[in-house]
Amino acid sequence: MGDYEVRCVSDYSLQPSFALNCLNDSSLLRAYYAAKRLEPKDLPGIWRFFDWLPVHGIIEDASEGSITYKSQGLAQELGLKNLYISFSGYWPERKASMPTCSFKDLEAPPTMQRLKEQGDGSTLVVASAGNTARAFAQVASLTGQKLALFVPEKSLSRMWTTAEPGPVTLVSVKGDYFDAITVAEKVQSRPGFVPEGGARNIARRDGMGTVMLDAALALHAIPDHYFQAVGSGTGGISAWEAALRLKEDGRFGSNLPRLHLAQNLPNAPLYFAWKGKEPAPAAEDMFDDVLFNRRPPYGVAGGVKDALLATKGDLYGITNDEAAMAKQLFEQSEEIDILNAPAVAVAALEQAAKSDAIHPDDVILLNITGGGISRIKEDYALHALHPDNIVSDWEEAVQFLEGRS
Numbered sequence: 388m389g390d391y392e393v394r395c396v397s398d399y400s401l402q403p404s405f406a407l408n409c410l411n412d413s414s415l416l417r418a419y420y421a422a423k424r425l426e427p428k429d430l431p432g433i434w435r436f437f438d439w440l441p442v443h444g445i446i447e448d449a450s451e452g453s454i455t456y457k458s459q460g461l462a463q464e465l466g467l468k469n470l471y472i473s474f475s476g477y478w479p480e481r482k483a484s485m486p487t488c489s490f491k492d493l494e495a496p497p498t499m500q501r502l503k504e505q506g507d508g509s510t511l512v513v514a515s516a517g518n519t520a521r522a523f524a525q526v527a528s529l530t531g532q533k534l535a536l537f538v539p540e541k542s543l544s545r546m547w548t549t550a551e552p553g554p555v556t557l558v559s560v561k562g563d564y565f566d567a568i569t570v571a572e573k574v575q576s577r578p579g580f581v582p583e584g585g586a587r588n589i590a591r592r593d594g595m596g597t598v599m600l601d602a603a604l605a606l607h608a609i610p611d612h613y614f615q616a617v618g619s620g621t622g623g624i625s626a627w628e629a630a631l632r633l634k635e636d637g638r639f640g641s642n643l644p645r646l647h648l649a650q651n652l653p654n655a656p657l658y659f660a661w662k663g664k665e666p667a668p669a670a671e672d673m674f675d676d677v678l679f680n681r682r683p684p685y686g687v688a689g690g691v692k693d694a695l696l697a698t699k700g701d702l703y704g705i706t707n708d709e710a711a712m713a714k715q716l717f718e719q720s721e722e723i724d725i726l727n728a729p730a731v732a733v734a735a736l737e738q739a740a741k742s743d744a745i746h747p748d749d750v751i752l753l754n755i756t757g758g759g760i761s762r763i764k765e766d767y768a769l770h771a772l773h774p775d776n777i778v779s780d781w782e783e784a785v786q787f788l789e790g791r792s
């Protein structure tokens with residue numbers, strides 16, 4: 388049960404279970420599970436996929452997963468016969484009740500469970516433009532684990548939980564997401580703190596991979612295409628890795644889904660790298676700044692480039708205007724509110740449908756990575772999280788945090 392080995396993608400060398408890096412190179416690590424067949428367990432939500440999550444136990448209260456359904460409205464608008472939507476968010480009419488309304492709710496529970504299994508009582512450090520911080524705050528509030536969040540000032544409005552807030556320290560960083568990361572990296576190297584690892588964290592990736600697993604069960608097959616809006620591209624890597632496991636299982640077909648990953652122009656380093664273009668200067672106003680990551684895992688072994696090459700995938704650059712129109716189209720045709728980020732994926736799907744990148748009969752999975760915030764407000768009073776401190780650099784952050792503990 389829950390047996391796995393952690394190996395480098397580059398040379399298959401065995402690494403310690405809780406490693407985040409390979410010793411020889413910059414390769415990503417990957418979990419290699421003993422179970423080779425997808426056998427859903429009689430456990431709640433994402434824990435059904437226990438065999439393919441790098442954990443030995445579960446957090447029962449943090450379990451909600453994505454749902455998969457066949458689109459009628461959007462499918463008709465785009466002339467697609469087999470469009471399936473994976474929805475990560477709150478939409479009780481379709482039995483989706485992810486508590487902080489984005490697919491970061493798939494990453495936080497396995498990560499926090501692993502932290503518990505690691506068992507040294509360290510404070511987990513997370514830097515985030517909002518959605519990741521919110522998801523981790525939710526789980527830490529339920530489990531009582533120590534968590535320090537570093538969030539850029541302008542993302543503070545995204546900080547809320549549906550659970551009564553627990554032992555979460557929220558540090559607001561002056562500047563953008565990159566400044567928040569810089570501060571967090573200094574803090575997490577101090578004794579008593581551990582980094583969550585971002586794309587390097589196998590629990591985050593395999594948590595996100597449950598999107599593909601849930602879809603495969605619903606479709607009885609691996610889809611032909613997978614559309615997602617990306618910042619770091621971690622979700623794309625996760626979809627690829629989950630599909631590799633499904634392929635090895637053998638009952639879901641032998642094709643890998645073509646990854647169609649979408650970024651928001653001009654802050655689209657993955658797009659420019661993939662197209663071999665000079666990156667455009669960064670802009671202040673993005674349709675959704677959760678999609679901007681300045682150091683995405685592109686060229687490393689097991690990273691975004693490998694995932695695109697292996698799946699014959701592509702990257703799309705989407706403007707704010709295109710995303711805004713796509714958001715409207717989605718919300719009107721599917722009748723649920725979505726976050727801005729997934730609208731970038733909808734715009735990419737629109738582009739693909741107009742080209743010969745996809746065919747009307749192809750089986751397509753569109754990952755709506757967040758939604759239902761308007762809907763959840765009808766059912767829950769959200770608890771806003773307020774910053775415990777506002778810092779301009781890491782020295783201030785360390786002084787504050789070490790003064791508290």
Ligand SMILES: *Cc1c(COP(=O)(O)O)cnc(C)c1O
Pocket residue numbers: 489490491518519616617618619620621622623677678726728729756757
């Ligand atoms: C984080 C996030 C993304 C991008 O995720 P990747 O880590 O780049 O795969 C997309 N949509 C939403 C809603 C997100 O929170």
